[in-house]
Amino acid sequence: QDKPDIALISKGFQHQFWQAVKAGADKAAAEFNVNVTFEGPDSETQVDRQIDMLAAALSRNPDAIGFAALDSQAATPLLQQAKDRNIPVIAFDSGVDSDIPLTTATTDNVAAAALAADKMAELIGGSGKVAVVAHDQTSRTGIDRVDGFVNRIKEAYPNIEVVAVQYGGGDHLQSTEITKSILLANPDLKGIFGANEGSAIGVVNGKRELGSSIVVIGYDSGAQQKQAITEGLMNGAITQNPVGIGYETVKAAVAALKGETLQPVIDTGFYYYDASTMANPEIAAVLYD
Amino acid sequence: MTDTLATPAKPQGIRITGAFHRLLAFSGLIALVVVFSLASPNFMQTNNVLAILQATSVNGVLAIAATLVIITGGIDLSVGTLMTFCAVICGVVLTYLGMPLPLGILAAIAAGTASGLISGTIVAKLKVPPFIATLGMMLILKGLSLVISGTRPIYFNDTPGFTQIAQGSIIGSVFPALPIPNGVLILFLVAIIAAFILGRTVLGRYTFALGSNEEAVRLSGVNTDRWKIAVYALAGGICGVAGLLIASRLNSAQPALGQGYELDAIAAVVIGGTSLSGGRGTILGTLIGALIISVLANGLRILSVAQEWQTVVTGTIIILAVYADILRRRRL
Amino acid sequence: MTDTLATPAKPQGIRITGAFHRLLAFSGLIALVVVFSLASPNFMQTNNVLAILQATSVNGVLAIAATLVIITGGIDLSVGTLMTFCAVICGVVLTYLGMPLPLGILAAIAAGTASGLISGTIVAKLKVPPFIATLGMMLILKGLSLVISGTRPIYFNDTPGFTQIAQGSIIGSVFPALPIPNGVLILFLVAIIAAFILGRTVLGRYTFALGSNEEAVRLSGVNTDRWKIAVYALAGGICGVAGLLIASRLNSAQPALGQGYELDAIAAVVIGGTSLSGGRGTILGTLIGALIISVLANGLRILSVAQEWQTVVTGTIIILAVYADILRRRRL
């Protein structure tokens, strides 16, 4: 096996978003004839587990590394080690505050969540109470999406009030219960933003179980979210391009191995989609099941 | 021998004390409900009460499974991932293989029972401590759920009635004023069956006996291994029911879910007064424990307490609730 | 009374068995190392061995803390979030308040000890079962970490030497061929101190005695409450050390970290042969248990086993390792 060995250390593994990233990476691996491994901790709080994974990956002497840092600073010494050993590092998902990665394949989560806020405002008619069900209080994506949404509402929509921001760990069931509590505590609520797939599905479940008719904006895709949009339970959702992120990361790594120079940022983009746009080829390409 | 020994069995006295005792056991729960009702008008709404009950169903069923194992003096860390595994198996049978609903239900429960059989065998025959045996099973089942499902959720869209298992309301269709979801009904059903098995059957007797003094049971000529395995298998089957409930609520088998659920389940058991050293415990207590956990979570959310403070308050109240229970028992 | 009874204590025989026994205890670990070395040439590289040791340091220290409590017959679910809490406190003292490094170190350990004192008091004085007391503390500390840190990481960029605590290498600076990170050194130091306390001091003796038969100890005129609280406080202090280690490794205090770590710590303890029912256990065993966990995780990653299968294999090997240990003991 003389194929180049590329180790991807992601922020997660089991969630559909990360599985989509993995699918993109696997696609690129087949295309460019390289070996790719993909690993990530169980939850986005486990910074040290991720560091251990990175250390083990380095021990394997890979030809290149793709890394989605849970906390950039924590990883700096190991990334330095990679640099010293001339192992190219490609950052993906959120960036790494360091000049070691040759490039970053990423989405701007803050801007994406701000777009969700705009859509929410539009759908509820510019005034009323809204809430956020997010996955994580401390992880980069959690903070960025909540901040992106809440700050945009504060800045641009003075008549809209964010009455609750609660965190369900991305667990579908817990997010369902949280949504129900929020709905019951705020009968006049107009809309909820579910900040990742598990949260968004939870919001949909809660809405359905209580027979509510609030506006729901989701994040990411997956079969259930797509179905919810088709059925009208969810008004629309933001999607990143996880397959693209995985693909671009591996592609960049291969390019780096060939000695090509890379652009500092590969923006994989984000999109808002709803029932009417879901079938557009441009959108359909970035949605995953 | 000597009649000084005559400690007359006071059935009345004992029964009254027992009933009083039982009533008081609810005190922690009642106190919570009263506080939250006063704090928020939304808390005691029918819808919210139903939401609390519905939120208790999965954890309640898991906690009942954990109770059985804990009474034998063991522990079951695999309840959460086993639930998921059963949901995935059900998904495979219904969605991938396209079998009819009853077969899916059967498959989930059978998968749970089989896994329980394995855990029980590892504990009873190989003498591996239950903590390790079920920790190992927890990891194995977690991995297998991902492998079998291909790390993606399995949806039950082809099985229309599936969401009705937990979300429908048979009671509500007869008495529209009481739209109690089937999930809650199933929880109570499982509780009644478990309580019946514990209290009235040989299996239940040995469950307590094993936790009380396994060596004595063995010395009495009982095949302790067989009964212990049976308890784990029963607990596994109950986890299968939990798997059906969560799959029905989410209308999907989410293969990544489940780890961490064991802690909530065990917490419900211990809050409910079952001793981790085995030999004593009640299903009623476990139900109350599970309700305390859900009421707390719901109440704090209804009051819009900041999430980080929710955690602090929950921790404090769990300790206080158990302490109050201890004081009550000491006084009796 | 009669001299026929004089059975001479054969210290030699016992000592040999003891040493042999101890050597064999490593067998599970050695087997794993051998298998992984054969499977991958990268496994036994210095760098990887150091990575494994470094990966063991935090869990190892937490497991040592858990060992102490478990030997008393208790359990400590709060080790993980307490570690984080101590890291956050250290971050507040060093970064927010700008105090010098030694004060930060002291603050972390003091915070751990104080929290242990509280857990211990709840267990000993209020008689709340350790599972509940430390479950409550786990949640309280988790919430407080978020509150104090403002739900975001605290970085130690203003305290240049801070990363050296775990990542530097005092040994390496003297013997460049042995760049053992300080974190590993600290783990071994904590282990030696804990083993010394357990084996040679009054506190250690009472730790075992409490786990063996608390009532008998109390009826021997010992203030069991005070000693139990002392054990929890010591365990808390050790969690403080773990907090320093993880903060130094990550050069930040991550406030959301920690939950779930208690399971790994307890697993290491139990794999190491300490009984969850108390009264027996060794620090050496716990170290081996922690190493088994890290070696497994590292080895499977080095072999590029798919993540879902890693979980399955880990679960299986944990069960097998403990089973092998049981077989060995039975034979001796």
Place this chain on the structure above:
Amino acid sequence: MSIQSASASAASPLATPIVAMEGIEKSFPGVHALKSVRFELLPGEVHALMGENGAGKSTLMKILSGVYAKDAGTIRIDGQPVEIGSPREAQALGIGIIHQELSLMRELTAAQNIFIGREPRKAFGLLLDEAALNDGAASIFKSMNLALDPRAPVESLTIAKQQMVEIAKALSHKSRVLIMDEPTAALNDAEIAELFAIIRRLKAEGVGIVYISHKMDEIKRISDRVTVMRDGEYVGTVPAADTPIETIIAMMVGRALTTEVAAPRASEDAPIALEVIGLRRGREIRDVSLHVRKGEILGFAGLMGAGRTEVARAIFGADPLEAGEIRINGKAVSIRRPEDAVKAGIGYLSEDRKHFGLATGLDVRNNIALASLERFCAPGGVLKDGEMRDIAKRYIGQLSIKTPSDQQEARLLSGGNQQKVVIAKWLLRDCEILIFDEPTRGIDVGAKTEIYKLLNALAAQGRAIIVISSELPEVLRLSHRIAVMCEGRLTGFLPAGASQEAIMQLATQRQSAVEAPHAA
């Protein structure tokens, strides 16, 4: 050693033995517990098995009842060689056993314990028939003349009652061979008489009974033959009726023993060491006042449940009090915890060594040192283990504790040796006031004499001693003064040399005859 075994078939030379054990070997790590032991039991025979603590009696019987596997040797039942692999197989062969250490499920009720493994069922065997279970237990209790609620959880019973539950359980099996390993250790005279009546009845039904006890008088009263073991070896079998006690004791200990202890010295007007006034708690302790002088041994007599243990525990601070004052050397002290009591110079040896005396997981050395650890404490809390070892070894020698080393786990010792370890713990603590609750429970004759001597010596040194004992001869032999309790009240004090009848009269002197149920 085998000289005495000539008269092997004393009871009934014609019958085939139900049990014949031959060349039985058993070793534990560090202990060769049985060395080619033989034993034989005839139908309808009560066969006493005697030997010092640790001689191997319990081990031999555990092999017969399937608890331990033998290393070598043969067992024949009705002349047929058998292998007994588990308690279940032993039961199937008709072998029942009452273990020396209580092995009950504490959280279960008495009736549930008795029928464990054989629960009466109903509804096609699916459900437990709790009524039949309780009735069955009740009728067994009735046949034993025992007043006990079948529904009472075992943990709420006193040890004596727990022992009765064990006996009831063994009886319910209707075994052909019934092994009783020190069944009377926790019983008083009336209960023992009842047990003996049961044994005679079983004997008449042809049941073979193995009877292990350290109470020499019982051997003469109940047994047909006596087999003696010493140090894991078979010494001999003799007919009980024709063999003087002294001969049996000599066989047990390997030499003649002077069983006579110097008569207790009457206590002079020594200062009062311990005085309690008006102790009260519910029905268990009703206004108890007493005192003990320095150098005095106060005997404490009463029937089971009289409240002696409760009083002792209350004085020691183990249980809370409702009212009462405790004075030591004339000064009132506040004792709220055992710690306070020990600091004030009181030691208490519990009647239940397994639950309240021994840290079973710790080794012998640490159990002996458990109440005196601070004594071995160097600055910094480091223990002087060498010193501990030396002292532990001294007590092991002094009390003849049979153990392979001072580092043996206490739970692996024979029952009597465990008791000695707990006694050593209090001797080491060196208290001014010692309360011994059933100190000779399960202790062999030789050791018993040794302990009597020890108590006398302690008294001679000026210690104040309370001895609670259910064996009247023991109380009479040791005490300078005897306190008698009944139903939580002190019904009187008697001088040394009082008659057994006088004690029994006080022990049954109820406050109101109307209140009390009728005597059997």
